[in-house]
Amino acid sequence: MQSSNNWETIIGLEIHAQIISKSKLFSGASTNFGSEPNTQVSLVDAAMPGMLPVINKDCVGQAIKTGLSLNAKINKRSIFDRKNYFYPDLPQGYQISQFTQPIVGSGSIQIDLKEGTSKKIGITRLHLEQDAGKSIHDIEPNKSYIDLNRSGIALMEIVSEPDIRSAEEAQEYVKKLRSILRYIGTCDGNMEEGSLRCDVNISVRKKGEELGTRAEIKNVNSIKSIGQAIDYEFKRQTEIINSGGKIDQETRLFDEKKGETRSMRSKEEAHDYRYFPDPDLPPLEIEDEWIEKIKKNLPELPDVKKENLINQYKISSYDAAILVSDKNNAEFFDKIITGNKKRNAKNVVNWITGELFALLNKNNLEIKDSPIKAEDLGELIDYIEDQTISGKIAKNVFEEMFKTKKRAKDIIEKKGLKQITDTSEIESLIDKVLNNNKDKVDEYKSGKEKLFGYFVGQVMQETKGTANPGIVNDILKKKLAK
């Protein structure tokens, strides 16, 4: 949609990611979500007279870790600046942020698109800043209620280059970024709870022309909303230009219910934030040893892991992508595939992404809470492989394992589900069935080929489904051919 009629959409995203840490960026209060109002607020967070900030070392480490994972330059010297404006959820009357010299410089990530292609999206910078408190507007009609629990929690603001050209690219960018952050444990990426927030900067232009005026869209709180907001803005902006109008450089709010963006009421004039270096905080200097140490301890990132999976196990790019989309998926797969060298990778992937995901989704569970442990699924797969049970029976066993958390071995034994592969045993069973159904045999021989399935069914019934279907088929065919 965004590339119709030689229109081009230029999109840049600003992501605010809450850093995983026990305490806040400049105060020792807890970062827990959902506590009683103002119980996680220190005197510093409440901006009492004479209070001063002291920086949390771990938060800095998380930012470095993130920067390294985004292939970005870590700036060994960075400065904290004050961003000055008035708002009730901003107790200091300024936000401590970084403006001219951020902690992380330019980097990039790769995104995977539908057609199987991959695109590099540049990252301009990443900086540290404080989160604001929360205003609640619907408790009393003429009042707003302020809770400062969130005030001062560490945020990483990650700014992308305007390299994004469509809603799909934007969504893939956010998904990839989110998965990286979750992988390395620097942000839990929870958009519903607000630990990952997205602002969209979007402009349009006719291909080959100069950059258009951009609008900033705030309050885009889900992957779906990102797509909707971009689609709406594309329509809105192209319509205005087509009818001879001009785009205002403004901030707009995304309305989730209507799927539209609207102008923010209170902005008659642009904010003048009067950034200046925070005189309460000396420059942030990061030693090389620290950066090296963090680099060494970085987990394998999704893109790298994906390539490794494809190369090592020869699974498809599509399958690999699913496995690395969540660190827990990859771990689950890893456990099974390394538990027994004979296991077939494609097989394992299919069981995970097919049967297991289906049951997990149905029961609203995440893979890390799966009632079937990786090793146990592996065991089941082995039983199929060595013909202990048939594929069809395996599905039933799998469901039973999910329900009861019992191991395959126990279920197979208890229910007598072992596959019958003994050809003589099967032959005698087939003989029995054919003898009992002489009239149908005659009908078959005179042309009613459909009855083949009936005979198979009868054999299965006799064996409670445990006869090896392949062998049954072969022997039955031979017998009926006579």
Next chain:
Amino acid sequence: MDIDKKLVKKIATLSKLKIEEKEVEIISKDLSKIITWVEKLNEVNTKDVTPVANPSDIKIPFREDEINDGKIEEKVLKNAPEKKAGYFVVPKVVE
């Protein structure tokens, strides 16, 4: 530099200060005088000089990531002009 009335009003808005009409003229004069006076800094050659935000040479000191503060909601709200159910209360803010 002349700080005209329009600029005075803009600065007052940014600082969230209310200036009565009759005061604007006086403030405009005062601020203009002061700003003109500080403009003598233009005489100083500061090419290639690194600006200094704080006279001390120290680097930022770090704090360990531990929860050792908060849970003092009584103290936090003690001096609040208006509070209810554990919240600070203000006139309704329209986004």
Next chain:
Amino acid sequence: MDLKNINLEECLKLLKEKKISSKELTTFYLKEAKANKDLNAYISLNFDNAIKLAEESDKRISTNTARPLEGIPIAIKDLFCTKDIPTTAASKMLKDFKPTYESTVTQNLWDAGAILLGKTNLDEFAMGSSNETSFFGASINPWSKDNKKYVPGGSSGGSAGAVSGNIAIAATGTDTGGSIRQPASYCGIVGLKPTYGRCSRWGIVSFASSLDQAGPMTKTVNDAALMLDIMAGYDKKDSTSANLEKTNFYKNLKNNKKLRIGIPKQYKNNQLNDEIIKLWDLGIEYFKKNNCEVVEIDLPHTEYALATYYIISSAEASSNLARYDGIKYGLRSNSENINDLYEETRSEGFGNEVKRRIMIGTYVLSAGYYDAYYLKAQKVRSKIINDFKKAFEKVDIIFTPTAPSDAFEQGSKIDDPIQMYLNDVFTVPVSLAGLPAISIPMGLSNNDLPLGFQIIGKSFDEDSVFSAAKIIEENSNFKKVDKK
């Protein structure tokens, strides 16, 4: 026993020798402070608690568990947050504010056994050089005579007036551009601004973060050294606090240092009053008599220091005072919408000088002007710091007047902000460079008002500052006349 003209060292001796009790001492000073209300040096007095604390101190003294300042009542500038005791910053904005916490510097004093006597008057939010902008009214210089009211200087005018007027043994002040030194000079007492980072700023109502420093205001140099040893120290709650070894200023006073004294040639010009030049030369003689070498030094960017200071301090203040919004604490003016709440509260809560500085600060930081003013000022600051670094390669101490004149009459400069700012011409460069400096009284002006002189040292070399100050003190023999 003359308890009025007593100093800190003498008090400690009397208490130790049990010639007097803390209860007597504290009761006496509370009475004197109350009786001298017309000085308006105090915003509040600690009637509720001081005697009780004095009695506890007496117990400790009698059981030989006395701490370094045990039982001494001390006046605290009403800019230091004192737990459960009103801390107003001399502003309507905080007139009813009671902090639930104690500033690090005052806690250090209480941990040493000192007692809070009362909170002293100051210019509102420490912005001023005359203590005339206080919401609680101006305080008066105890040297006032002939039915005229002279200013005690500012912003720590109340502390200076209290010590000078013998209604406090010693006091704390804060100094951003001269707010300890200049009132010390006007009132004829000793006032020290330590090196930036020497004392913690945690719990002190912030004016200009890169300039503010707490310091002692006392009757003698020995007292100042004693107090600074207690007030100073690393505080991990303040990211600009210097992490150094514990100090021994008082002990080190005994060391006789041979010092090289620098006289900045840009300061000594014919625009200065004769009386100041005369005293300056006298001081130079004292140093020479004491084996100190005196040389001329160069501080070429002197004339730009005031402008630099006003840009930087106003910018920082405009941001530091943004937290006063009627939401979390302090004054609130009732209004129907949030914007009015901000504007009404801040306009009602702040006085004219504070508003002026906030607006200057907002202006110099605003888009389009940042480079020309704020960034420029930070660069000139760098040059001023360099001037001092170069000068201190040649000398240990720099010796200058503290202020260009003696105390002026109330109301004579308040309508002309620039005239008011010029009072700080000698003190401001030191603040920009974060260096330690003391003001020590040397003599009287032609108007029989005190004149103080400033001794500036290298970073963290308060020892040399104290040594040099002692030379001047001993030679000047500045007598404090009982003014009543």
